[in-house]
Amino acid sequence: MLMHRLLTAWAERRPEKRAFRWVDRDRALSYGEAADAMERMAGGLASVGTGNLLLTGSLLLWSLGLLSSVVNNVPLAAAAGPLIARVGVDSGLPTSPLIYATSIGTDIGGNGTPIGASANVVALSTARRSGVTVSWGGYIRRAFPVMLASLAASNVVWLFVH
Secondary structure, three states: EEEEHHHHHHHHHEEEEEEEOOOOOOEEEEEHHHHHHHHHHHHHHHHHHHHOOHHHHHHHHHEEEEEOOOHHHHHHHHHHHHHHHHHHHOOOOOOOHHHHHHHHHHHHOOOOOOOOOOHHHHHHHHHHHOOOOOOOOHHHHHHHHHHHHHHHHHHHHHHHHH
């Protein structure tokens, strides 16, 4: 897992360097904080999943899907590498199905809010330049339920495949 190695290497070399920054808040997360948060999340996920692949994969799909709606999905998917590696080691579960669940969750979850995916930002900015204004509330009222239904349908498909 290349991203796992990169995140932990940066956390070891320069733990205070900023890794993630929230656009709408004056909050940033350093590499050290990001690595610590992922380790804590992985430990919790491994203990809740108790070695059950279907439960752990579903938890990954939903938790990262919901988180991806408020955090850009590309860095979230990259940062999930250490999470999957740690869950795989702690629980003894194969990582391939967990990687698939992560990719589904982070991809679909990004559609829930205007800032969840770069494509959403581009589409809304293009719409605004064309004279169409979409409010945050209007976007979420329409997109979030569709995102939840898509996550549920994808979870069902994932359960049958794995």
